[in-house]
Amino acid sequence: MRNVTLHAFNWQYTDIINNLESIRDAGYGAVLIPPPLYSEPNGDQWWQRYQPKDYRVLLSHLGGKKELEQLIAACHGGTPQLQVYADLVINHMANEDRTDHFDFPGTAELERYKKHPDLYEENRLYGDLSEKLFSWFNFNDAGEIEGDEWSDRGAVQYQNLSGLPDLKDSDWVLQQQHNMVDALIEMGFDGFRIDAIKHITERMIDNLADDPKFKKRFWFGEVLTGSDHDEDTFLDPFLRETWMSAYDFPLFQTIREAFSFGGSLRTLAQPQHQDNSLPWNRAVTFVVNHDIPHNDGFRFWLLERQDEHLAHAYILGRDGGVPLIYSDHNESHHEQDYDRWLDLYKRPDITAMIEFHNAVEGQPMAILYENDVLLVFRRGDQGIVAINKSGSNQWADFNTWGLKNPGQYRDLIHRYEMTVSGDRFSLLIPPRTAQMWLAE
Structure with a gap:
């Protein structure tokens, strides 16, 4: 079974459609698209997609609902069929400089809906766009996460992440999140990545994870960890409290150490036996993800280029997990990153590794x-x-x-x-x- 997933980071939906033949030829089984919820249509910066304005609208700089429907149909209609996963941002809403900071989508957006009814009806996912979705009482009011609070699970779940308005797990918020996911599944999405999931309460996760209809899809969360304490505080509880898969940060950190000066590849022989990787059926493995090159605080996690090549051979050669391959359009503003991940998804060494992975899938x-x-x-x-x-x-x-x-x-x-x-x-x-x- 093909399970290698292409993270088409910040790709226009039409770009994905136009490249589906090469994506299939490269051996992928799924495509992870950027967050599709309404964000500033004129905002070409990648981070705009991670600041949603409204759950009820599918529109961004990358395209709208019609293009998403075409993408899903093209992925499902071709041979072999490709799964389509959507990146979901449910921890917070957009951090916008306006007086009605905690009203969403906000007075100005509601006026825009009225002025352009055809545009927003065409891109409506669900609900009544004449009414606001969230007000100030739908948000936590516990301040910013600062200093040692980044190591405290309660602070991380209930306080603001970098100024972003943090949603409560109230009945109203949970109902809107449920309605949004239900509508996305009706559109045909096969799975979902939940962004910043360690910032989300168990109640908010269970609201989606416990629905029998939703369980039929592939779910995985970004539980970002960089130390044993982080794993004990955030990752282990996540694995106990839900059946969802997660980014295999323990394996990633083991890979980093193994390829570092003085590190040993012996640690990659059986990492699961040393509690240095997630269970084979809960892991989404990776060598680089979008946070690492784009956030200065994580750039030191980047592997040297040839080590990155070797590490890709490891995650695509080993048994266990769903490999995620990151491919961008030169979004990084760091000169040394230029062309590093551009069209990586079809680079000859990567496609050779995927061919190997698909051929030996299931072999011990x-x-x-x-x-x-x-x-x-x-x-x-x-x-x-x-x-x-x-x-x-x-x-x-x-x-x-x-x-x-x-x-x-x-x-x-x-x-x-x-x-x-x-x-x-x-x-x-x-x-x-x-x-x-x-x-x-």
């Missing part, structure tokens, strides 16, 4: 060789993954039990071929290289 993983700089493992008898993070040639000598023997294998990344035979086999892995051998 077994370690063939490991040391601090070299990791080699097999996927059933169909595939071999070898990763050398060092600056010199490395040899791996391993037992061939469990592999095709004799067996012809092709490295999908470099298009080399080799024949595995005998009781033991020696494999050469050049410096700073990943190999993904698939049985022919």
Whole structure:
């Protein structure tokens, strides 16, 4: 089954539609689109999508409801079918400089609805657009999250994130969130990413997670963690309190440490046994996500470019989780990021890795060789993954039990071929290289 998900970060909906052939050819099984809820249509900055004005309207700089319907139809109608996931922002509303700061969509927007009734009716998701959606009493009033409060679960859930008006888990708010998701499912969305989910109360999550209709979709949350304390405070309770999947930040941090100077690839052999990764059926794995390059506080989490390549080979070669591949249009304003993730989704090394992932899906993983700089493992008898993070040639000598023997294998990344035979086999892995051998 194809389950690799393309995060089409800040793509216009028509861009996704126009590139569906190459997305399918690359082997993806799903596309995660940016938050579709109403945000400033003239706001081309990516962060605008994370500041919704109204749940009842699907309109942004990226397109409107009609384009979304066309996108879903094109994804579902082609072969193979692609799943479509929507990014949802339900913790907060937009931080706007206006006197009615806690009225949404606000007086000016309601006037805009009246002046352009056809436009907003065309993009209406549900509800009566002649009335406001939220007022001041629908928001928490506990101030900003500051200092040590970032490590306190209560403060993180009930206080404001960077000035953004923080929604209460009141009956009215929960009903509107339920209505919004119900309408999105009726449109055909197959799943949802919940942004900033560690800032949301269990009651707000359960309002969506406990609905039998909603459970049929794929749900995952962004529980951003960077330390053992964060995992204990935010991630572990999330995993206990809900069945939803989550970004595998523990594995990401293990990957970062493994590829750092002095780090060991041994930690990636069986990370789940050291509590360094999420359960295989709850994990959304990644090497980079949109927060890391765009927020200065997280940029130190970026891997060196070749390490990022090696790490992609690891998450697409290993068993477990739903791999998420980030691909943007050069939204980062940092010069050193230029073209780094532009069209990454169809870069030849990435498509080779996805081909390997799809071919060995469901095959058990077994370690063939490991040391601090070299990791080699097999996927059933169909595939071999070898990763050398060092600056010199490395040899791996391993037992061939469990592999095709004799067996012809092709490295999908470099298009080399080799024949595995005998009781033991020696494999050469050049410096700073990943190999993904698939049985022919």
